[in-house]
Amino acid sequence: MDTLTIILILAALASGSVAGYFIRTGVLKKRREELEEEHRRILQEANAKSKEMFLEAKNEALKIQEDAKREEIERRRQLSVMEERLVKKEETLDKKIEESEKQREELEKKVESVKQLKAQVQDMVDVQKHQLEEIAALSKEDAKQLLIKKVEEESKREILQHMKKAEQEVQEEAKDRAKNIIAEAIQKYAAETAQETTATIVTLPGDEMKGRIIGREGRNINTFEQITGIDVIVDDTPGSIVISGFDLVRRYIAKVALEKLLTDGRIHPARIEETVEKTKEEVNILIQEWGEKAVYDTGVAGFHPNLVKLLGRLKFRVSFGQNVLKHSMEVSFLAASLASELGADVNICRRAGLLHDIGKAVDHEIQGPHAAIGRDILKKFGISKEIIHCVEAHHDEIEPESIEAKIVQAANIISNARPGATQDNLDNFIKRLEELENVASSFDGVKRAYAIQAGREVRIFVEPEKIDDLEAFKLAHNIAKKIETDLVYPGQIKVEVVRETRVEEFAS
Numbered sequence: 095m096d097t098l099t100i101i102l103i104l105a106a107l108a109s110g111s112v113a114g115y116f117i118r119t120g121v122l123k124k125r126r127e128e129l130e131e132e133h134r135r136i137l138q139e140a141n142a143k144s145k146e147m148f149l150e151a152k153n154e155a156l157k158i159q160e161d162a163k164r165e166e167i168e169r170r171r172q173l174s175v176m177e178e179r180l181v182k183k184e185e186t187l188d189k190k191i192e193e194s195e196k197q198r199e200e201l202e203k204k205v206e207s208v209k210q211l212k213a214q215v216q217d218m219v220d221v222q223k224h225q226l227e228e229i230a231a232l233s234k235e236d237a238k239q240l241l242i243k244k245v246e247e248e249s250k251r252e253i254l255q256h257m258k259k260a261e262q263e264v265q266e267e268a269k270d271r272a273k274n275i276i277a278e279a280i281q282k283y284a285a286e287t288a289q290e291t292t293a294t295i296v297t298l299p300g301d302e303m304k305g306r307i308i309g310r311e312g313r314n315i316n317t318f319e320q321i322t323g324i325d326v327i328v329d330d331t332p333g334s335i336v337i338s339g340f341d342l343v344r345r346y347i348a349k350v351a352l353e354k355l356l357t358d359g360r361i362h363p364a365r366i367e368e369t370v371e372k373t374k375e376e377v378n379i380l381i382q383e384w385g386e387k388a389v390y391d392t393g394v395a396g397f398h399p400n401l402v403k404l405l406g407r408l409k410f411r412v413s414f415g416q417n418v419l420k421h422s423m424e425v426s427f428l429a430a431s432l433a434s435e436l437g438a439d440v441n442i443c444r445r446a447g448l449l450h451d452i453g454k455a456v457d458h459e460i461q462g463p464h465a466a467i468g469r470d471i472l473k474k475f476g477i478s479k480e481i482i483h484c485v486e487a488h489h490d491e492i493e494p495e496s497i498e499a500k501i502v503q504a505a506n507i508i509s510n511a512r513p514g515a516t517q518d519n520l521d522n523f524i525k526r527l528e529e530l531e532n533v534a535s536s537f538d539g540v541k542r543a544y545a546i547q548a549g550r551e552v553r554i555f556v557e558p559e560k561i562d563d564l565e566a567f568k569l570a571h572n573i574a575k576k577i578e579t580d581l582v583y584p585g586q587i588k589v590e591v592v593r594e595t596r597v598e599e600f601a602s
């Protein structure tokens with residue numbers, strides 16, 4: 095390559111560089127002018143927006159200021175109106191105070207005048223009393239007592255007749271009404287009478303079985319008694335043995351287990367234990383079934399299964415010879431019948447009647463009266479307060495507050511008092527009669543008192559010199575009230591007071 099060519103190339107490169115420089119300078123200048131123009135445009139827009147926002151804020155401030163001025167003017171107007179009203183009320187109140195002062199002064203004058211008149215009248219009355227006492231030669235108290243005594247003597251017979259007549263009418267009306275209601279309730283339910291004792295007789299297929307029951311050296315009978323908690327009495331009575339125990343559930347389990355052992359023929363300690371345990375399970379199922387049957391027969395539902403099982407245990411509970419489960423069902427029927435006649439809640443009475451003795455299912459395990467135990471049991475099972483009140487009040491541990499509670503109480507008394515319902519031993523019977531006679535004899539003026547009609551009536555003979563006809567009437571009433579308060583008895587007791595005057599004379 096020659097020198098000329100190199101020079102030309104270098105010249106071309108130099109001219110290209112110069113041209114590139116000028117071109118870049120032109121481009122940069124144009125770009126700077128565009129940026130300056132964009133900056134001016136943004137500043138103009140920002141200034142315009144700032145002016146606009148300033149104008150809006152200024153207008154808003156002016157508007158708020160105008161609203162505040164209007165509100166201030168309105169409040170001043172309202173305050174002015176209220177001030178005018180208060181001034182008027184104050185003026186009215188001042189006028190009323192002035193009038194009240196005037197009325198008070200007038201009343202004080204009148205009161206003073208009345209006091210003066212009263213004093214004058216009292217002076218006149220005292221003078222008249224003094225004059226009357228001088229004329230009659232009696233003091234005020236003496237005259238009062240004399241007048242009262244005379245009126246009482248003149249009216250005694252008439253008062254007595256009216257009292258007897260009124261009482262007789264009320265008693266006859268109440269008696270007729272009660273007879274009708276109770277008769278209708280009893281007719282709707284007829285129950286069999288069940289009498290349970292503390293012993294059960296088991297019939298043997300032969301007398302040779304007695305030896306097998308006793309076992310070698312008494313091991314069989316001892317095992318049986320230990321497992322069941324029941325006494326087995328083997329005596330000379332042919333063809334039978336006696337199992338005795340207070341707990342009816344255990345006695346029933348022992349009876350069924352012993353009958354199974356006699357039927358099976360295999361009697362030894364291991365077999366006895368196996369049979370008794372199996373019988374216990376069967377009896378628990380049977381108890382549940384009895385409870386369910388009682389609930390079904392009485393027409394109630396919704397009880398917890400454990401409560402139904404407790405109800406079934408009453409099948410083995412006896413009170414005064416009366417089966418408690420049958421008694422509870424009977425009370426349920428009677429209470430429902432009475433409630434329908436009297437317009438009370440039949441459902442509450444039916445349920446409370448069935449559950450009223452539920453505490454007797456466990457009263458041998460828990461201390462306290464069975465009504466209170468029953469109340470606590472029913473609370474645990476979520477029974478309604480109305481039913482619980484009927485249960486806890488059926489023996490007067492608390493005062494019955496509802497008509498349903500009184501109906502359940504009456505149904506319980508009817509069930510206990512009906513013929514054949516209960517049995518009582520001779521000692522308790524005699525004790526109850528003696529208490530009845532002692533209560534009657536405790537009153538002043540009583541000569542003799544006799545309990546008759548199996549304790550359904552007490553006949554009282556009084557001293558005629560101390561007790562007149564009116565006092566005899568009062569005495570009968572007081573004795574009846576004391577019997578109600580102090581004694582516990584089924585049914586009703588008639589109190590009869592006899593006042594007899596005998597006059598003797600001899601003709602010579």
